[in-house]
Amino acid sequence: MFPITALYAALCGLLVLALAFNVVRYRFGRGISLGDGGDARITRAVRAHGNAVEYIPLALILIGLLEGNNANAWALHLYGALLVLGRVAHAWGMTGPGSEVNNFRKLGIIATWTVFLxxxxxxxxxxVAY
Incomplete structure (x- = not known):
């Protein structure tokens, strides 16, 4: 019923799963069951996952509401693609090499906020037109 939203929800779901796997991988590798144990890599992995979980749902709701109101498919694909690419860039910036504030994180923030706006x-x- 909402094929465009479904596409981007599926891609975002895979991203969230990958980020969750990354957290578990770091925790198991360092023998830390809960929290971050003071390990900066675990902290970054947890925040990358948490940040995705915080932003993705509302963006998908906005896209889904637009799709349900017969918004232009190209606009919906633009929002969805920008969301996915932005979230991937942000996650890479959070967990990749040199994960302090960097251009990937900045790009991810800008892309996500652009979708929201x-x-x-x-x-x-x-x-209003309705």
């Missing part, structure tokens, strides 16, 4: 304004226009 554009999709929210788009949805406001749709809602």
């Amino acid at each position: 554009a999709a929210s304004v788009h949805l406001l226009v749709v809602a």
Whole structure:
């Protein structure tokens, strides 16, 4: 029923799963069951996963509401692709080499916030026109 939203939800679901796996991998590798044990890599992995879980649901809700209101498919694909690419860039920036504030994290933040802004304004226009 919502094939465009479903596509990006599936891709985001795989990303969240990969990020969760990364947390577990670090914890098992360091023998830390809960928390981060003061390990900076675990902290970054936990925050990369948490950040994705914090941002992705609302973005998908916005895209889904737009799709349910027959918004332009190209716009929906743009929002979805930007969301996925932004979240991947942010996760890489959080967990990859040199994971202090870097260009991948910045790109991910900008891409995600652009989706929020554009999709929210788009949805406001749709809602007001209704």
